[in-house]
Amino acid sequence: MLVSKTLHDLPTKLDNGRPMRVYVIAPVLPDYPQAKFPGVVCFSEIYQVTGPVERFAGQIASHGYVVACPSSYHEFAGPEPLSYDTEGTDKGNDYKIQKTIAAFDEDATLAIDLLVSHPNCNGRIAATGMCLGGHLAFRATFDPRVLSSVCFFGTDIHSATLGKGKQDDTLARVRKGELTDNGELVMIFGKQDTHVPRAGRDLIRSTMEDANVTFSWLEVQAQHAFIRDESSKGRWDAALTRSMFTFLMEVFERTVGRDLGPRIASGKVAEHVC
Template structure:
């Protein structure tokens, strides 16, 4: 499916400098069907904003029949341009990550979901995904009841609760409080060789989610951090594994937002099987 790429500059309330957030939009292009409706997906980037790998990742999702919104997460500090994959860019991105307030990250997510639900070609059924920092932001996006599923790729700082200014986020605390119980589906994907999220951290995230009865799938694969990044991954890109897990992500999206099953109805009756 062909795609189009545009963007919108959206006003924010929490940016003290009054800067808007630029949200890039990649959507299916069907010239003969201008009123076609598709589910929406918010794609959250790593600390480098919307780089080539992030845009390609989002474009692949859009080409499968989704309207995709990608927020430029560091609008408080600089423009929407991608931050280079070099030492200076890494230091800058990591600094911004802990200078930005957690509630400002949440506002960005809300604005991206708002944009999708108002998009003329979106049917209002929303999912989220993201990598690294973006994995954590996709996790938090699931607190919004409009987000029906999130697939989080090697989400950082969840286990340590160190996202945002003050390095004291409440992500797992909210999970323990029940904010994700019966509220969307979560998929956590980690590489076992990921030095950013050690085994103890992964175990903590998994236990917290399962203890809170969150609908979650937890995947641990033989890979390192950033293994889905097809550029400047420091030799960690695994194209074959990325392809397999991308297909899995699409299954989750198709099942949760690609089909409208109507309202959920709880039942205690066991399914009947006829032989």
């Protein structure tokens, strides 16, 4: 399926109120201009919407999804991606602890609002992201409109160090039950990921299990950023990326790819007539 890209600059209220650039990549069916598709918010790594992120989002869109990619650092810089070098890495890591958690959450809400109002979106929303974006996709699932999230090597979840003050409340909110009976999550980590060590992964998994979150957990033989096909410092694994993308598509097709009707409480069976 062919896709198109449009740019949307959304006003924000928090921090200094600079507009947020959102890249929307959507399926193109010229003979069906009113076609409706599910929506996906695709959160980027610390470098904003780079070529690898846009290509990843484009693959999802080509399978029949309207994909919104927010530029996370609009408070500090323009929408252009940061470079995959020491300077770009330092800026990205600095911005992510200057920005408030409330501002990160506002970005997610605005991106979801944009998808829900998009003329070719049916309002069924999922999320995904990598690195910083994996954490933001996780937090997006607190919004009840997000029915599923696939999070690639989400950073800072285990250490609660995202945002200004380096004291995020992600796992605290999970413990409070804010993801219980909410959307489905998939957590994907590389076992050789030095950014999220084994103890950190164990903490995330046990916290989710104790809170009765609906999730799948995948640990693969890979390093951090293994899905990035550019400047990955030798960590890109194309074959493994393809496998994980197939898993992502299964989850999205099952949770938002079709309208299943109203959800019933866990353990109850819907009545039907034979």
